[in-house]
Amino acid sequence: MSLYETDRKDERLAELREKFGRHPVDPPDRFHQGGSQRDRQPRFCGLESGHRACQGCGEALAARLVMECAGPDVMVANATGCLEVFTTPWPQTAWQVPWIHSLFENSAAVASGMEAAMKAKGRNTKILAFGGDGGTYDIGFQALSGMLERYHNILYVCYDNEAYMNTGIQRSSSTPHAASTTTSPAGPERMGKRHLKKDLLSIIAAHHIPYSASASVAFPADLQRKVRYAMGIEGPTFLVVHSPCPLGWKHDSHLTIEVARRAADCGLFPIVEMERGALSNVMPIRKVRPVRDYLELQGRFGHLMDPDDPRAVEELTHLQALADYNISHFNLRGEGEDPADTAGIAHVARDRSAGER
């Protein structure tokens, strides 16, 4: 595009703005260009402050962590969901990169189009597609499967908070067994959700894509390593990030990380990596915690905490059996020294290298 054309486009835009009364060409402040401390942080901030996520939102944290090591040369297609709603209240946006929202079910399809467009223009910009568990496990599943099958160069990130939180905590196919939601309430008839959590990762891996993995906000270093690894791959990659929701899971906002950590430590949310359909790496659990430690922090499992109710005891034991199955199925009890240790990966010290044995 020549300089002349650019000028004409700007003129035309100004005309349209005049006519339709949009906000001026220049926003009142130039964001991310000044000399303030916020602008000089030693990391790329793809998702800025001022978004409307709840206190202690695991999804907001996960999205920020992903953007930090994916950006800045990326574009995002976002499915409907909390992430879409809380980051883009018109006329503001918390995103610092091009970002599109179309529908609940088609973020993978929109991303596919964006990727094709970038390819046609000969540009190297990586396309990210974001969705919640509803938009990924249920509604957008068909589009996602198509995207994987067509082998688009896209990183799809699913922020898994295990229910439709945006619309009021309805069960999704990602909601774990026995969790209480508004559409699977615990009561005299049922002890929360009757069905099991869908093993999406195995379905994704069955598309024979180069890389698919699960991660958790409790282990940011591991999460970011996986994003960087996926960014380096030419082809479809998939990441599901366990993101606690204080509102829907009914736990205190300061416990977001603690809850996510316990989910990994008890084996209910295995943190694994798959390449071409085969298990390539797991984050071992050094000290396995009982699932009760994980469940007792959350109100959605509150009905399982009554030791005198045989139904509660049965479901609790069922969840423990599911966790034990994951541990043996993925061999989560790692042997020997492992840098991807659940316990070791988050260790802190002034001199990090010296802190290791």
Place this chain on the structure above:
Amino acid sequence: MVVINRGAHAEPGTSLLFKTGNWRSTECPSHVHTKAPCHAACPAGEDQQAWFAWLQEGHVELAWRELVRANPLPAVTGRVCPHPCEAACNRNAIDAPLAIHNVERWLGDEAIAKGWAYPVAPPAEDAPVVAIVGSGPGGLSAAYHCVRLGLRAEIFEALPEAGGLLRSAIPPTRLPRPALDAELNRLLALPGITINLRCKLGRDVTLDELGRSHDAVILAPGCQESKEWNVDGAVPTDLHEGLHLLREFMDHGEFPAAHHVAVHGGGNTAIDLCRMMKRHGVEQVTLITASALPGPDTDPADLINVVPRELEEALEEGIEIVEHATVKRLIMKGSRVTGVEIVSLKKLTGTDGRKHRVQFEGTERVVSVDMVIPCIGERVKADGLHSLLSRRHYLDATDPWGRTPQENVFAIGDARGDRGTVAEAIGDGRLAVEAVAAKLFGLPDPVRDDRGEMPAAGLNTVYFGPIERARVPKLPVADRTFEAEIEGDIGRLGALREATRCLSCGNCLACDNCWVMCPDNAVIKTAELASDGSHYLFDLDYCKGCGICANECPTGFIQMRTDTWQDSDQTV
């Protein structure tokens, strides 16, 4: 007016216009620098956490400088202190406490070997002069802190050599004389410190004279006189007191002949004496103590008051210890002891709410011995100090700074009666000089550091892995003599590795957890603007007060506190 229509777009990052900070309902995160438990427990007032932080970064000399801000004698205390810091260490909740005393000793030795100069400036020629009576750990500490705070110090020592009890009562196996001499000589060589040896209070100089000729007087005479001991009035004619025997032995290398000795007491002197007599050839040595040996259920207040390492070594060497017991009767043949009757006893709270020692009838038993040595403590020798003595024969100090009823006279160390360790004497010396300096320079009185202590429950121990405590070589029992030091050196690598075990309780270790885990991107990383020793600021314009940072702060440095922020405040 903004009209919203289809197909529009927003400018990047414009959500920053919306300040989510006003969502916080009650509390906001703040940085709170609490005391690490080692620092809170240290009688000398060292901030171990601060010097371990320098070691973690590999700055050995800076670590030593931080250490000697409070304690000028690390090579000594690293060897003789019962290290309450290690008992308090929060690493107890994870694996084992840091080997603080080993590292302290290494730092002290390193400073001597490398000749590092104390970080003090010579005091002015016309600076006020403080008289210090006694050159034990308390007196030396006071002299050092005088120079550190710009005063001159003149020490009066009755004996021909400085060092006090460090020289006269602590065996070389714990404190080798070359280490002691090196530490003392360079301290005494500091400009501004003069020492008068063989100058005894009450004989060569009086308290009144000192009060007139000096701007302040600090009394650190220690306790020189054994407490009176008898069992229902009976005293053997050949009675030897523990501290006296120990001193005689250090001077002449001889103990009176005996085959089976009972030592009555429960302090470091008692243990030292037991071990030296055993090593000297006494067949059986029995220590009778009213306190308890360490065990899983032992009440800390009831625990025998000795350096844990010394107790362990004594048991290795075959010293027999009878806990919770006292001597009830001496079995005499003429005026010589042939045995002691001992009885079980415990400290119990009586009906008046105070602790009493209760003897249990029916638990008496007889141990045949040919010598009984009381080691039940010492008190102040009255020479020249009559005007200040309390009824219990100690110096009357009224507050932590050692002020006495007499103007400008301070009493520190063992002589106060409520102290008992080298570290306490060193801490007393520092506090007394702080009060003296404040007064002489016309500054406000020093105040107590009332910051809270960081308990293990305040940490997030998930972020600390187990690291094994450094093992320090020790002489095997068969090789122990009267001269060779029993505990070995931790070494440079060991010390630096041990430093990495420090949890930095209550202080920022710049781990980035708050910065990484804030869902609202409301933590700003900045080493320049953060004035509280951390590397972070909270951007309260956007902080929603979820509390994740406080929960995930490994060291408890971030705590949720009452929110005082207002809309008009600008953080960044």
